Amino acid sequence: MKQRTFGRTGHTVSEIGFGAWAIGGAWGDVSKEDAKAALHASLDAGVTFIDTADVYGDGRSEQLIAEVLKERGGDKPYVATKLGRRLSPHVAEGYTRQNLTAFVERSLTNLDTDCLDLVQLHCPPPAVYYQQEVFGYMDDLVAAGKIRHYGVSVEKVEEALKAIEYPNVQSVQIIYNLFRQRPAALFFAEAKKRQVGVIARVPLSSGLLTGKMSATTTFAADDHRAFNRNGEAFDKGETFSGVPYDVALSVVEDIRKLVPANASMAEFALRWILMEDAVSTVIPGARNAAQAQANSRASALPALPAETMDALRELYRNRIAQYVHHSW
Template sequence: MQTQRLGKTNRSVSGIGLGTWQLGADWGEVSEADAGKVLAAAADAGVTFFDTADVYGDGRSEQVIGAFLRERGADHGITVATKMGRRMDQLPENYSLENFRAWTDRSRKNLGVDTLDLVQLHCPPTAVVTSDEVYDAMDTLVAEGAIANYGLSVETSDQALAAIARPNVATIQIILNAFRLKPLDAVLPAARAANVGIIARVPLASGLLSGKYTAATTFAENDHRNYNRDGSHFDVGETFSGVDFTVGLEAAARFTALAKTADGVTPDTTTAQLALAWLAQLDGVSAVIPGARSADQARANAAAGSMPALGEGFNAGVHEIYDSLLRADIHPRW
């Protein structure tokens, strides 16, 4: 597994991490036993970076991770990033030091730690991203020992650039995948210059980039890929990366065809692994955080972190698909 430095945290983490939204909620039911198997499979495959949030299953994801790490022992070597800020309405006045203390206290209890490795503001409004008081409050949490480092999870490139300009922001988490390329324009160069780590979330465009979906594919009632396609529950960019499902199927078919031409492809290499490997190999990306609902899926995702360089031809093909099918609808929005 290739490793990268996680921005200003100065921690080294696996290029392929594990996103744990699936272990909490909004992707259909995953039992606690299965969640533990996913975490174990990922860690055994070399994954050393778990991403979670205090609202994933109302803390369930954090609790499952905390229990797993206690079983592994103090030398588990895994960095855990959690997120806060969506337990109340996303109003600027709610992003206060008092609430930050309460939210981080809850996460520390859920995870069973005194100090959180990395806390990210969870897709806050732009007024929060640009607030001096918010960063002062986060600095206070570091000084008090509640958190070791902080970053932001953002929706737009403009928000990312505003946060990167802040001196103590260690990481930026942003949607980045073969169907969402705008962060390549300015965000990644700015992050590299500022030594800010980039955590690429939604790396498979909610599964579109697995190449397994068809027009007949259905999703559970409590799966956001069913209920949030219109953005009525949260930013539509979080579901299929904002790509219309029908257009996404066409783009996915072209990506699957491209995958067969990549350098170093073996008969058992999957389309999803190539999508993850392409991301992990981008200059400036610290960690890619695909989710997994089974141990086999976690192991397959982790294998993408040790693939050889995919080559310029593959990269050009990714950009051609984006430019011809997706850019006009996606690029101006995020």
């Protein structure tokens, strides 16, 4: 497993991380045994970065991570969590010192630790990016020894660019995949200039880029791919990257023709993301050990040829950009 520098934090992290949303909830049923097996398999493969959030299964994801790390002992991976989405309603006015501190305290308990490695504002309302005091509260939590670093998880490129104007924002988590290529146009250059870590999420476009879905694929009622295609529960772009399902399936068939014989489509899609050196780590999810092992293999793939990269950019420009480029 190859390692990359994580911004200015002084840490290096595995270029393939573990996205722990699926083991928390909103992806159908994942048993505790499968969830823990997925975590163990990732860590066995050399993963040193885990991303979770306090709302993933209402703390279940954080608690499972704590259990696995306690079972393993030894050196611990870098664990990132998120806060803010527990607010109801989720409004900028809720980002108070009192609320942020309470969320951090809860995650400290869930993760069974004295200090959180990284806390990210969890796709906050746009107004939060213009409230300097919120970032001051995060500075104070660092000073108090409750968190080591903080960053933001964003929906839009514009939010990412605004967030990194704050000098102590150490990382930005953003959707970046074959169906969401806009971050590479401007944001990545700015992140590199400021030495900000970049976490690429939704790398397989909610499973579309595994190449295993079809028009007849069905999803459990509690799986966001069944109930959030039009943004009914949260931002539409978090489900299938915001691309209409039928359009995405058609483009997947064109992508399939470019996948080399020595790789699965999922590995290929992850390796495409790793071609961008501004990306610190990619966080595919895994519901079981086999998926976790498959994700980790992407780190070993050779660089993609220039003609393949050109073809993938062309597919995005001609088939996908009209649906997503100016929305996120």
